[in-house]
Amino acid sequence: MTSARTARGRWIENWDPDDEDLWERGGGRRVARRNLVLSVLSEHVGFSVWSMWSVLVLFMSPRIGLGFAPDEKFLMVVVPTLVGALLRLPYSYAVTLFGGRNWTVFASLVLLVPAAATVWFVQRPGTPLWVFLLIGATAGAGGGNFASSMTNITAFYPQRHQGWALGLNAGGGNLGVAVVQLLGLLVISTVGDTHPAYVAAFYLPLSALVAVLAALRMDNVTVLRTERGAQREAAASAHTWLISLLYVGTFGSFIGFGFAFGLVLQSQFGSTPLQAASFTFLGPLLGSVARPLGGRIADRCGGARVTLWAFAGMAAGIGVLLTATRNDSFPLFLAGFISLFVMSGIGNGSTYKMIPAIFARQAEDAVTSGHDATAAFARSRRLSGAVIGIAGAMGALGGVAINLAFRSAYGRLGTGEPAFYAFLAYYALCAAVIRAVYLRGGRKTAPGSAGEQVRTSRVG
Template identity: 55%
Template sequence: MATPRTAGARGGRWIEHWEPEDERFWESTGRAVARRNLWASIFAEHLGFSVWTIWAVLVLFMTPETGFDYTPEQKFLLVSMVTLVGAVLRVPYTLAVPRFGGRNWTLVSVTVLLVPTALAIVLIQRPETPFWLFLLLAATAGLGGGNFSSSMSNINFFFPERSKGWALGLNAGGGNIGVPSVQLLGLAVIAIFGIAQGWLLAAVYLPLLLVAGWVAWRHMDNLAGARADIGAQVAVAKDRHTWIMSFLYIGTFGSFIGYGFAFGLVLQNQFDRTPLEAAAVTFIGPLLGSLIRPVGGSLADRYGGARITLWNFVAMAAGTGVIIIAALQGSLALFTAGFVVLFLLTGVGNGSTYKMIPTIYSARAEDMVAAGTPRAEATAEAKRLAGALLGLVGAVGALGGVGINLVFRESFAATGSATPAFVAFLVFYAVCIAVTYGVYLRRPRVRAEAASPAAVPADAGPAAEAAPAGPQRP
């Protein structure tokens, strides 16, 4: 049997022979290689998320005491720009892995983050920098947002179908934890060194990025057999379910990343919290929202993805209503508690929404079989299209984070309060409830498409290939 690591014509650490579905190959050599790549990928992706969200913490340091006189609208615009860059880069980053190799692209994508990190160290100490230049340079931190897609795409190629849920779940979770991690570090910097030393937060990541680059160079591999399926991307772009599921994912993951960027700023401007007081609680919501994601997938396995998604949006609408009441009453405790619950619900919704996607195509595979297509061919086509849809939905969903911060910006600009923004979010969640029910639960045929269990991780992320769905469950 061929060794998994061979030097291809392209040179470097390229694996030409990789058959994870072959149990003998997997047990003898494949598992160890795949896990080594997985842990290195988690480390790099975690830092990508941290750099992507670092400005959500650094804006807490940007106060009159440190020389900044930026308005709340300017700060929300700043984090919106960073979020936008990260969301847009998710699609090309997914395609980069088959083109350049997983090891090579991880090495490039993690070391390039030294640029926005170094810029953050400089900018946070220079409040005299023109805002337009500040905005442009800080937006380079959005490079970290694309790492999630390339990391998920790469790990997806390494593992067999029976292990992808475990591997992709770990990879996604390890990356998402980067959001509360950078917020906790920000809290430590403020508490120990004060708000005038915000540059230390970015400085912490410089050596970590160098270590991650070394780990990728030393311990990761490229798979010569990895291929980008452009045809599947084009096919799903023409499917109405692509845009319906993208809309719903904006409501779940878009809410998670948008609130993650905005939480501290909202506390500062709605309740006049100091940087230390805001940083002391901002990490709680993203942390719990990241950890609870597998729960949404498990509930969807048991009760059906569409059903869990529907009731999760109902709960999100109710939680938003509580936040509106808290804002009107000026109750910080109720407002914070409501916000943390909302983060939890975004995590549950992430899992259940992603569980819906492969079952839509599983139901179509059954239609193909009924029409005479061999089952193996129909199943392979369903997995191919579901994987492409997962990638596109992940990219579009991240744009929801941009929308949330822009709505907050307009809300504070017009009224000096976040209350109108939450009213807008309440209306949006109501629309999500109507869409979920009307498309995936009201009619029996469509209910079969989206309500059954499927083996896909709670937040498989871009390019995650779905495993075949189980028996259809109403």
């Protein structure tokens, strides 16, 4: 491993974390850990800014001259979710153009825009809805951080540790949802529910600090610069879209429920802002902690198998929500929602573990067939990073769908039951895909390009 400096920052050349000598004695583990820590911090702040509107809408009432209807508030959380999803592909691609360190600096500085705009407008009585939708759209930049961060960290860790590393990276980022909701609770409980600007102001110095730390301590790796055509190649693989389907169910549920939880409590039970804020952080907190656990279990038991268990648990959680809704039971409803967060967190980690396992197995097949091992495993790593970006974007779109489903259900019928039944049907579809494609014994030709094979027992 050698390093060099260019006009655009610090670059590491000849990086190969699967080289055990480099990893254990050449400083590879230390370099990877340093970049992982800063990547988690950057992604954490990004998630906080992205999900900030799930907290801000709890403050909006006639008391501060911002009386919006429930369907308008749901729209305010849909917009940043949608923009964040759309930005994930270009953010993932940007890492291959500019380097992980350089892009992290830029992506952190961009978060100053939505934070500053929110501070300026959120306590101005009579501000129209379109202004908040526009500010929410800029907050979507925080959602893009996930894709660039995950693509970058994939390049730093050997395949055997990627379940844990990606789970830790994503879990630490996901914690940003819980932290911003805890911050909202702190503001409401100390100075009241008429000062939402305090929530946004907290992220002005924090975003700047993360940018400085990334500039000083992170690295770019040249191996990522060879991946510019990886997204196009990944898009031709059926595995990309099957994994995306699963990730819509796991991460889409996590982020969709995380954005909507407080509004659902207000719509379903008439909770006050303080009551809603007192509980909304619990689900995202436990779901975030569960994510690296899901990756670690998947390292040992197989990603597909653990993901199937996660969908079974999520279906059970929906059953609890339906029972609670019919019996008007707040404690049971809360328990059902929290179980959904935990199981979706586990599924997030295990689904991402499936990605490198699938393409690593393809590389092994190629080597067995006589192809060059170096080229085969380089392709595996390239495609893994690209699929992570695509699946991350598609998963965030699942969050959009969940909030739109809630907006329609509560706006028209005043109950979330129709949305819960839709989620249950989707989880059943995902479970069927896992059983049919990734948990059937022996070797099968997976759907997609000719000759694309995977030993499903190794994935599961």
